[in-house]
Amino acid sequence: MTLLRTQLGNTLRGHRLRQRRTLRDVSGAARVSLGYLSEVERGQKEASSELLASICDALDVELADLLAEVSLELRVAGGSTVRPLAPSVDSPAAQEQSAAEQPAAAAPVAEPALALVGAGQPARSALRRGEAVSLAA
Numbered sequence: 001m002t003l004l005r006t007q008l009g010n011t012l013r014g015h016r017l018r019q020r021r022t023l024r025d026v027s028g029a030a031r032v033s034l035g036y037l038s039e040v041e042r043g044q045k046e047a048s049s050e051l052l053a054s055i056c057d058a059l060d061v062e063l064a065d066l067l068a069e070v071s072l073e074l075r076v077a078g079g080s081t082v083r084p085l086a087p088s089v090d091s092p093a094a095q096e097q098s099a100a101e102q103p104a105a106a107a108p109v110a111e112p113a114l115a116l117v118g119a120g121q122p123a124r125s126a127l128r129r130g131e132a133v134s135l136a137a
Contacts, residue, residue: 002077006043007070008052013041015059015066029058 016026023041027034032051039045040055047055049063056063 002074003043004070004074005040005046007073007077008047008066009041009043011066011070011073012055012059015061016041019059021059026055026058030054 016023023034023038027037030037030051031054036045037055040047040051052066053063056066
């Protein structure tokens, strides 16, 4: 089983390396010590939501996008098949599906491995305004 902190670190490191940036550069931009960022990337430290948001800001990556990427990787690593989430109950597709459904029992829908609470607004702008951003598993 892959740990969340390990996958978060691998994904963050991947973004940093694709940008050809050093740990020193990103740690300075994120205002976190180089050693701590290194430990986060290696999956040795659990990063708080505030720290993740700061690192994402330094890498110009949306926190929600990072979490979605990590969630997908965790599903793949866990060997589960990736299925789309159920459409919103209010969406026209869901209403059509509900009307067309037979009374037979429906197959369970996979829940996301990670969810950004309050994902309606970008995490970075929320942090700049001093609002809390929380993660739910």
